Amino acid sequence: MKKIILELLRENARMSLEELAERTGASVEEVRKGIKELEMSGVICGYTAILNEAELSDNRVKALIEVRVTPKREGGFDSVARRIAKFPEVTDLILISGSYDLQLTVVGNSLQEVANFVASRLATIDGVLSTSTGFMLRKYKESGRIMQDDEEYERLKVSF
Numbered sequence: 001m002k003k004i005i006l007e008l009l010r011e012n013a014r015m016s017l018e019e020l021a022e023r024t025g026a027s028v029e030e031v032r033k034g035i036k037e038l039e040m041s042g043v044i045c046g047y048t049a050i051l052n053e054a055e056l057s058d059n060r061v062k063a064l065i066e067v068r069v070t071p072k073r074e075g076g077f078d079s080v081a082r083r084i085a086k087f088p089e090v091t092d093l094i095l096i097s098g099s100y101d102l103q104l105t106v107v108g109n110s111l112q113e114v115a116n117f118v119a120s121r122l123a124t125i126d127g128v129l130s131t132s133t134g135f136m137l138r139k140y141k142e143s144g145r146i147m148q149d150d151e152e153y154e155r156l157k158v159s160f
Contacts (some may be wrong), residue, residue: 001026002034006043009035010143013047052147053139062107063114063135066100067122068129069130080127089117100132111135 004024008015017035019027027094061100064118077095081102085093092105104122108114118131139147 001030002038005034006038009044009047049144050143054148060107060109061111061114062105063118064134064136065104065106065118065122065159066096066132067102067104068099068131069101070127070129072127073100080125083125084122087117087121089114 001024003018008020008023020026020031020035024031031143035044053062067084069077071077072079081095083092084090084102084104089106089108090104091107092103093157094103095101096103106114106117108117113123114133114135118133122128123131141147
């Protein structure tokens with residue numbers, strides 16, 4: 001049941017307990033208990049809204065930054081990642097495979113603010129070898145949701 005609850009909450013985190021119960025075939029109390037267990041165990045870490053930032057008027061700048069680091073003898077990448085995660089500008093941080101080790105999403109009020117963060121705060125961390133910054137220009141899809149579906153549906157033409 002917990003797996004189904006998680007799938008439904010991924011689809012719509014605002015789904016009511018009653019609707020979750022109806023869709024899972026469980027009672028409202030069983031669903032409430034299941035969600036509480038998932039939250040207490042750390043499987044569910046929080047709830048968030050998916051925003052179409054193109055429609056917002058705050059004009060914040062987002063950057064994807066790849067970081068190459070030297071892993072520490074004790075703790076590998078974790079100690080550098082924990083230090084980077086403490087910066088309020090960093091909204092997402094993941095360990096990746098490939099040419100770089102970490103990928104960050106950083107938010108700032110301007111290109112210059114993000115550039116200053118990279119140069120003065122991120123690049124100066126012991127263990128950071130190099131960075132590569134790309135600025136987000138447009139988001140097409142997030143968490144399975146198409147952000148602007150402005151294409152009109154056109155039925156495929158079938159000919160024999």
